[in-house]
Amino acid sequence: MSTTSTALALPVLDLSKLDDPAGAEEFVGELRAATADYGFFYLVGHGIPIGLQREIIQVARRFFELPQQHKEQIDKINSPHYRGYSRLGGEYTRGEVDWREQIDIGAERAPLTGDAAAADWATLVGPNQWPDALPEFRTLLEEWSGALEGVAWRLLRAWLRSLGQREDLLDSAFTPANPLIKVVRYPAQSGEQSDQGVGAHKDGGVLTLLYVEPGKSGLEVEKDGEWVAAPPIDGALIVNIGEMFEVATDGYLKATNHRVVSHPGEGDRIxxxxxxxxxxxxxxPHWDLPAEYAARASGVSTDPLNPIHATYGHNVIKSRVRSHPDVAERHHPELIGKYNT
Known part of the structure; x- marks a missing residue:
């Protein structure tokens, strides 16, 4: 696949249009079209305060500036739930090293026990690891998570409406929801390490809301057989759908391949x-779509090396075992052969 330096002209959608009936109808149509044509779009009018946007970048930088031993106190290897810090080069996509460091934060819950813990994915439920040296990190990340959950719910219901479904169709599936936040630092490219910040992949869930440090680039989206840049817009979120939406619409909506590439001279980025x-x-399950949309449904993409499972949790545990084989080896060695082939 070739690479181009041309920026991708992703659609820009304004969530505040949902605040009045006329604007809501327009937004719903734009949302469906953007997702069917691109799988990605920029979202403005989302209501996330500028101050909170600045604070989340600042606290992320303070975390990554901590001495390495402080970060490694919450190393992911200590968590059977795949939560915590991953050092540079500690994660893999399709067997290749991702050149980034990050911390994974999920829903704060007690581990499952008894019959509830029987499924392979049950280990994903559990507490987070938080940095003792930076107590404000938890406070701000929980505020950020709450704010974005509100945005996500509005988008989810608008998507369902755009596809001719009941707006509450997925309420039970998302009660409770299982959000995941990754706080990521991509280091400056020295030319001596791989330029793979994160390798080409599709998101395995439902929807992703991405906030990128203003003025920093690196995200590339696959479009018509080429990798094209998708630079951030100040104050906007970058939104994309995951494979579960592709499954539900029988391929009318497509999860889009994307990656992060670090270029020399551009500095690090959050x-x-x-x-x-x-x-x-x-x-x-597959939804009954209006005839005009169903006619454009081309079926779910197939990849023998990355099958899509019907149950969401199986897709997640597959991804975690492959991306973090060291964690699986320590805590769940019985899953390695099952999901790593």
Whole structure:
């Protein structure tokens, strides 16, 4: 696949249009078209305060500036739930090293026990690891998560409406939701390490809300067989759908391949993706779409090396085992052969 330096002209959608009936109808149509044609779009008018946007980048930088031993006190290797810090080069996409460091924060819950813990994905439920040296990190991340969950719910219901479904169709699947936040630092490219910040992939869940440090680039989206740049717009979120939406619409909506590439001379960058996902035991059957949309449904993409499971939790545990084999080896070695082939 070739690479181009041309920036992708992603659609820009204004969520505040949902605040009045006329604007809501226009937004719903724009949302469906943007997702069917691109799988990605910029979102403005989302109501996330500028001050909170600045604070989330600032606290992320303070975390990554901590001495390495402080960060490694919450190393992901200590968590059977795949939560915590991953050092540079500590995560993989399709077997290749991702050149980034990050911390994963999920829903704060007690581990499952008894019969509830029988499923492979049950280990994903549990507490986070928080940095003792930076107590404000938890406060701001929980505020950020709450703000983005509100945005995600509005988008989810608008999507369902745009596809001719009941707006409350997925309420039970998302009660409770299973959000995941990754706070990521991509280091400056020295030319001596791989330029793969994160390798080409599709998100396995429902929807992603990405906030990128203003003025920093690196995200590339696959469009018509080429990799094209998708630079951030100040104050905007970058939104994309995951594979569960592709399954539910039988391929009318497509999860889009994307990656992050670090270029020499551009410095490091902070990125904060928020993944809004359902219960781990949720399944997404095919929806009955209006005839004009169903006629454009081309079926779910197939990849023998990355099959899509009907139950959301199986997709997540597959991804975690492959991305963090060291964690799986320590805590769940029985899953390695099952999901790593």
């Amino acid at each position: 990125s904060v993706p928020y993944f809004f996902n359902p219960n781990f035991d949720a399944t997404f």
